[in-house]
Amino acid sequence: MSLFDGLARSTPSTSAPQPGVIFLMVAVPWVMLSSAGSFALRLGLHGIRIVTQVTIEDDMTASPLQERLARTLGRNGWFSRRPAELQERLIRHAQIKTVEADNWLYDTGDEAVGLYGVLSGSVTTRVVLDNGESAPINISGPGAIFGYAAQVLGGRRVTTTVTREPSEIIFVPQHALAAIAHDLPSLWLHFAELATEQLVFAARVIAERSLLDPRAQLASRLHVHALAWGGARGPVTLPIQQEELAELLGLSRKTVNRILKAFEAEGLVATGYRSIQIVDPKGLHRIAMEEGA
Known part of the structure; x- marks a missing residue:
């Protein structure tokens, strides 16, 4: 079950309730934008939804939130290259929900109910392995779009996605995607392109693990995250911890710590509490390009 069905989970949906395990049902308001100039507030509490429909007058539209969505999603390379009509339709049907840290948005095997x-x-x-263990494959920040693979495959979720911190999550429900596709049949081709981009990224990660030494691997991953967090032109702070980087790259925390200290001495990064500031993105990119195994 998706979190957008009203359930906030602190454990995967594939785990059956066991003694001592608490499944928390929380009440989290969300706002649904609509072209009709109205929004809905819903509270999901103990499986019950209370719905209040509020009509907004012509001079009180939800456009500021839509403009914020457009600015944030505009940082996504795929979204920024889509036709203006498709961008507008996705933003118009977007729902926004505030989700606390460590909640499953969806779990591996869940039915696809929309785009995130x-x-x-x-x-x-995270990806669940055959032995039941899971491994992280990416950390995504503002502007990221995900959950599209199941849309292309027409099946169930192949990954698990969990909030790392209190987050505002964008959600376009399945029925809205179907309505968009009815008017814009090319929607599925656009999703296929998005899935292809992610496949290219995954292939690049595999190649880097095989060809680059740990220093170049870490430089490459930090540069990628810096671009995603809007640091193409200058310093940016990533809310990523050293142990998370180690897990993503398959390196020991000791190795990551050692390399980060060297990067800091070179003026490339500045480490902080539960964060890493990218001071010189171009310098990290240079290391990733020039230094190898």
Whole structure:
């Protein structure tokens, strides 16, 4: 079950309730934008939804939130290259929900119920292995769009996505996507392109693990995250911890700590509490390009 069905989970949906395990049902308001100039507030509490429909007058539209969505999603390379009509339709049907840290947005095997994104905060995407263990494959921040693979495959979720911190999550429900596709049949081709981009990224990560030494691997991953967090032109702070980087890259925390200290001495990064400031993105990119195994 998706979190947008009203359930906030502190454990995966594939785990059956056991003694001592608490499944928390929380009440979290969300706002649904609509072209009719109205929004709905819903509270999901103990499986019950209370719905209040509020009509907004012509001079009180939800456009500021829509403009914020457009600015944030505009940082996403895929979204920024879509036709203006498609961008507008996705934004118009977007729902925004504030989600606390460590909640499952969806779990591996869940039925696909829509498309997701991040307005603020960040999420971790994990893949469940055959032995039941899970491994992180990406950390995504504002502007990220995910949950599209199941749309292309027409099946169930192949990954698990969890909030890392209090976050504003973007959600476009399945029925809205179907309505958009009815008017714009090319929607599925656009999603296929998005899935292809992610496949290219995954192939790049595999190649870097095989060809680059740990220093170049870490430089490359930090540069990628810096670009995603809007640091193409200058310093940016990533809300990422050293142990998370170590897990993403398959390196020991000791190795990551050692390399980060060297980067800091070179003026490339500045480490902080539960964060890493990217001071010189171009310098990290240079290391990733020039230094190898």
